Amino acid sequence: MIEVKNLTKRYGSNVALDHVSFSVEEGTILGFLGPNGAGKSTTMNIITGYLSASEGEVTVAGHSILDEPAEVKKLIGYLPEMPPLYMDMTVKEYLDFMYDLKKVKIPKEKHIKEICNLVKINDVYKRLIANLSKGYKQRVGIAQALLGNPPVLILDEPTVGLDPKQIIEIRNLIKNLGRNHTVVLSSHILPEVQAVCERILVINKGVIVADGTPDKLSHDLSSDHRLIARIEGPEHEVLQNLRSVKNVIELQSFGEKEPGVCEYSIEGAPGKDLRRDLFACCTRCGMPLLALKSSDLSLEDVFLRLTSDSYIPKSIQHPAVIPSESSEVKEGGDEA
Amino acid sequence: MTAIWRRELRSYYYSPIAYVFMGVVLFLFGVYDFQVVMTGSSYYIGQVYGIMFTWCMLFLPALTMKTLSEDRKNKTDQALITAPVSVTAIVWGKFLSAFTVYLITLAITLIPAFIIGAFSDPTWSHIFGNFVASLLYGAAIIAIGVFISSLTESQIVALVGTVGVSILLMLIDSFGSMLDNTFFQTVVSWISFQARYTPFTNGIFNISSVVFFVSVVAVFNFLTARRLESRRWS
Numbered sequence: 001m002i003e004v005k006n007l008t009k010r011y012g013s014n015v016a017l018d019h020v021s022f023s024v025e026e027g028t029i030l031g032f033l034g035p036n037g038a039g040k041s042t043t044m045n046i047i048t049g050y051l052s053a054s055e056g057e058v059t060v061a062g063h064s065i066l067d068e069p070a071e072v073k074k075l076i077g078y079l080p081e082m083p084p085l086y087m088d089m090t091v092k093e094y095l096d097f098m099y100d101l102k103k104v105k106i107p108k109e110k111h112i113k114e115i116c117n118l119v120k121i122n123d124v125y126k127r128l129i130a131n132l133s134k135g136y137k138q139r140v141g142i143a144q145a146l147l148g149n150p151p152v153l154i155l156d157e158p159t160v161g162l163d164p165k166q167i168i169e170i171r172n173l174i175k176n177l178g179r180n181h182t183v184v185l186s187s188h189i190l191p192e193v194q195a196v197c198e199r200i201l202v203i204n205k206g207v208i209v210a211d212g213t214p215d216k217l218s219h220d221l222s223s224d225h226r227l228i229a230r231i232e233g234p235e236h237e238v239l240q241n242l243r244s245v246k247n248v249i250e251l252q253s254f255g256e257k258e259p260g261v262c263e264y265s266i267e268g269a270p271g272k273d274l275r276r277d278l279f280a281c282c283t284r285c286g287m288p289l290l291a292l293k294s295s296d297l298s299l300e301d302v303f304l305r306l307t308s309d310s311y312i313p314k315s316i317q318h319p320a321v322i323p324s325e326s327s328e329v330k331e332g333g334d335e336a
Numbered sequence: 337m338t339a340i341w342r343r344e345l346r347s348y349y350y351s352p353i354a355y356v357f358m359g360v361v362l363f364l365f366g367v368y369d370f371q372v373v374m375t376g377s378s379y380y381i382g383q384v385y386g387i388m389f390t391w392c393m394l395f396l397p398a399l400t401m402k403t404l405s406e407d408r409k410n411k412t413d414q415a416l417i418t419a420p421v422s423v424t425a426i427v428w429g430k431f432l433s434a435f436t437v438y439l440i441t442l443a444i445t446l447i448p449a450f451i452i453g454a455f456s457d458p459t460w461s462h463i464f465g466n467f468v469a470s471l472l473y474g475a476a477i478i479a480i481g482v483f484i485s486s487l488t489e490s491q492i493v494a495l496v497g498t499v500g501v502s503i504l505l506m507l508i509d510s511f512g513s514m515l516d517n518t519f520f521q522t523v524v525s526w527i528s529f530q531a532r533y534t535p536f537t538n539g540i541f542n543i544s545s546v547v548f549f550v551s552v553v554a555v556f557n558f559l560t561a562r563r564l565e566s567r568r569w570s
Contacts, residue, residue, distance in 0.1 A: 011570075048418040052568045073420040084415035086343070088350050100339035101419045144415070 001026040001152060001182040002047065007056035009042050009206075016042045018206040019056070024199075026151075029178040031197030032186035035307050039206040040186040041081050044156050047184070048078040060152060074102075077150035081157055083141025087130035091121060091140055094129055095147065104148035111147070118173065119143045134161035142170070146177075153177060155185040159192060171196050190303055204307040226267045227274055230291040231282060235262045241285045247272040261290055340416070340429030341436070344403070348437050357398055358441045364391050365445050373448070379458060381449065382537035385466040388445075389533055392438075392474055393506055397498030399437055400481025401491045403430040404560070409489045413564075423564040427557050431482050438474045442467060462539045469536030472549035473529050477502055479556035486563045505529045 002024040009017040017039045024030050032040050045051040047058050049065050049072060057064060063071040086094055095112050104111065116122050119139045124132055129140060138161050145153060158174065159167045174196050177183060187193050193200055194214045202210040202217075210217055231238050235253055242251055242264065250267035257263045268274040275292065282289040348354035368384045407413040416426050449463050481498040488494050509531060512524035525531055532545040 045414075050414050050418050050568065070420045070422070073418055076418070078414070078418045080411060080414045080418075082411045082414075084410075084412040086347070086412055087410070088347050089343075093346070097339055097343045098415065098419075100342075101416070101421060103420060 001061055002184065003057075003059045004043070004047065005057045007043065007046060007058065008054050009039075009046065009051065010054045016206050017046075017053075020203070020206070020208055021056075022201055022208060022211065024182055024184060026182050027178070027180070028199055029174065029183040029185065029197045031193035031200045032184060032203060033188065033190070033193050033200055033303065034186075034203040035188060038203045038307070040203060041156055042206075043203070044078070044154050044184070044186060045080075048076050048154055049073055050078075050080075074148075075150055076152045076154055077145035077147065079141045079145040079153075079155045079158055081160075083137055083144070085129045085137055085140060085144075088128070090128055091116075091125050091132075091143075094140065095143060098144045098147050102148050106148065115143045115146050118146065120169070135163060135166050138162055139166075139170075142173075151181060153181050153183045153185075155183065157187055158185055159187070159189070167192070202303065202306045209306045226265065226294065227278065228263065228265055228291075228293050229278065229289060230257060230261050230263050232261045232288040232290060238262065238264070238287055241281060241287065242266060242278075245274065245277050245281045247274060247277070258290075337421070337425040337429045337432075340421070340426060341432045344430055344433030345436055348399070348433065353398065353402075354437050357395055357437065358444070361388070361391065361395055361441050362444055364388065369445075369448055373452075381458075381463050382466050382539065385470055386534075386537045388470065389473065389530070390506065392470065393477055393502040393529070394499060396434075396438065396474060396477045397481050397495050397502060399434040400478055400485055400498060401495040402485065403434060403482045404486040404564070405488050405491050405494045408486075417564070417568070423561045424557075426564065427482065427486075427560045431479055431553070431557055431560075434478045434482065435475055438478065439471065442470055442474070459539070461541075465536050465539055465541050468541075469533055469545070472546060473533050476529065476549045476552040476556075477505075479553040479560075483556045483560045483563065486560045 004023065005021050007017050007020040008015070020039070020043060032043070034040050042051065046053050047060070047065070049069050052066075057066070058072075059065070060072045060075050063075070065072045086097070089097065092112075095115070096108070099108055099112060116125060119142050121136060121139050121143060124136050124140075129137065132140065138158070142155070142158060145155065155174070159170050162170060171192065174183060174185065178196075178198075185193075185196065198213065200210070200212065200214055200217060201208055231242075235256070239251060239253060242248060245266075247268045248266055249269055250265075252265040254263040254265065266274060266278065278292070279289060281287075365384065365388055368387050372378050372380065372383050404413070407416065417423070446463070446467060449458060452458055453460070477498070480501055481494070484497045484501065485491075485494040488497070505527070506529070508524050509528050512521045512528070515521070532542070532548050535542045535545060
């Protein structure tokens, strides 16, 4: 449905997007994840035609945004980071205006009523937008994006400013919309993406660093290289011995969990299985190993790791995480 | 385009801008109309519209200052530009809404003429000539104002900038006569609004002036559209 090829955006000498490529299948909910300033909004602004790319190409349902902007814009409902609301209008006037602006063909009154029911803004329908709370403004922004039932929805941080109850409502709404729409949503809130999206794209400093389902991402990155172990013996001695194990890069004690037994988190170099070496070390030093399990990284850890400065996306490290199409991206990641 | 035109027009009348503009312009018109036509017992309406030229040139920037700068500041331009309408349609919608407020204001200035017309026989061609000429230079300065508004996020900058251009356009004739350079004087006579407008107050309907003002509108609306387009590339 959406095809993004080698998208690059430069602001002067500053590179906001660096050869970003991905595609979104019809009917999927794609989560766009990244810290502030990673290039999420820029990508969305380019897909919707608000900004133009310095290089690269975007096509939506086969139409190029450069050659047929009007066609593409008809297919997309867009909620920008800051909802584009006219403060001097009532909700009704605003939705009427957006309906006309988008040249929607569906019967007007019925269509607007349906959308108001969907995002629950009926009770503020006749109020001035300037007087609405942040949450309601956000919902009016979502309503505006839904006008005309566009097959593609692009939502830039759709739940910002909502209270927890509203967040759940909007998430459910987006999930429902995902059944017959293609949705791209951006967020820097992980649980949100985890709860709503079928596929996650992690972007950092203008480069895609990971692509996959939430489960796949956390599984691929955790594997066997981070272990939780319970080892009997004096804490500082055990730590000292563990440091001698090959490939250990990070060691942390969680303190005494049973009498004389401490719990440790042992992290090895990515892709290295530590279990055998660890076992050998414990036997050699006479420290009874009482428990050993691999710890799955939470998505939060994955995110922090992917977006940290030291992370270099190399397909050798995590072959499953980096899709083949973005293999050229990894060079860009080195400078990031 | 009509959606944008209607929205902008509504926003003029929901805010005090349109009322203040119309109030001030019509008050001044009333004062001069009274002085010239009533106390002066003159039928020469051109004199009234002639004075109003200066005032309108100064007040019209108040109508155009927010047209595009406000959208940019409030990010509502994202809704306009990502909607399936062309930038040209956006610009013309904005231009026409400000022009409509001006048109309504000017239309009201015809009321005294109609009242007089009920009791006597004024020279209608003279009155409408002045009316059309006022519309023309008004449209031109509105197009320039919309363009300046597209250059900035600040309404104040747009206002001051457009007023500055208005004043420059009014003073440019005296610049021409100050310098004894025929080339410079020719250039000034090309740009001068005053020189194009004055024949109308004398009852001469000058086609080349009509073409001039219409061209100014077309050129500046084109430039504004290019400006909106170029912002996407910056």
